[in-house]
Amino acid sequence: MSGDPGVPPRRQIGALVPVLADLVREEVGDEDFVLFGKSMGGLLAYLVTRHFGECGGPLPKALAVASFGAPHSPWRNFTEGYEDDRRLVRYLHEIGSIPDWAVEHPEWVAPYLGRLREDARMCSEFRFEPQSGPLTVPVRVFGGDRDPLVPVEAVRRWSELGDDVEVTILPGGHFLVSEDIGLLRQSVFGLASAIRPSACGVEPAIWRTVEAS
Numbered sequence: 001m002s003g004d005p006g007v008p009p010r011r012q013i014g015a016l017v018p019v020l021a022d023l024v025r026e027e028v029g030d031e032d033f034v035l036f037g038k039s040m041g042g043l044l045a046y047l048v049t050r051h052f053g054e055c056g057g058p059l060p061k062a063l064a065v066a067s068f069g070a071p072h073s074p075w076r077n078f079t080e081g082y083e084d085d086r087r088l089v090r091y092l093h094e095i096g097s098i099p100d101w102a103v104e105h106p107e108w109v110a111p112y113l114g115r116l117r118e119d120a121r122m123c124s125e126f127r128f129e130p131q132s133g134p135l136t137v138p139v140r141v142f143g144g145d146r147d148p149l150v151p152v153e154a155v156r157r158w159s160e161l162g163d164d165v166e167v168t169i170l171p172g173g174h175f176l177v178s179e180d181i182g183l184l185r186q187s188v189f190g191l192a193s194a195i196r197p198s199a200c201g202v203e204p205a206i207w208r209t210v211e212a213s
């Protein structure tokens with residue numbers, strides 16, 4: 001924590017996990033669910049799943065992660081060197097994060113940039129602690145073959161964390177959810193459908209998305 005009372009303490013990912021776990025527990029109740037997270041949300045979804053397994057709680061029927069490397073692979077803070085908002089906005093536009101109009105009006109996305117920098121910092125400062133054993137839930141991981149932030153090799157390393165891990169490399173960059181041509185959505189909803197097949201065509205099962213803050 002900072003010694004200056006005027007400077008807010010730096011958040012760490014570990015402090016978010018029990019809070020998110022409580023939210024998930026409250027939301028799902030006794031229902032079966034699939035936990036899905038993209039980018040930083042993928043790391044959080046993994047940590048919440050691991051928290052339930054180690055501390056007790058409602059384990060998801062499956063964990064799905066998109067656009068994040070295995071947690072024991074280092075994450076580079078891609079905002080470093082882009083302290084100027086305009087430069088960061090141009091870079092985010094280059095990798096497909098924000099639309100064309102934001103390049104001309106960076107002040108409109110300034111609040112988002114602060115949170116983005118904070119999230120990137122937290123991911124880069126995260127330090128993996130070895131698991132006590134393999135993950136006991138099925139894990140389905142999706143990475144983009146042209147992701148500038150997450151190397152394919154880091155995505156494939158998820159297979160080292162559980163006995164039932166499938167890694168799928170899709171055509172696309174870091175923002176697979178918005179770039180998706182149906183493959184990612186079909187796969188995630190397929191996991192939910194497997195939980196409650198009779199509900200297909202409506203909303204097949206409860207599934208939750210963990211998002212970066």
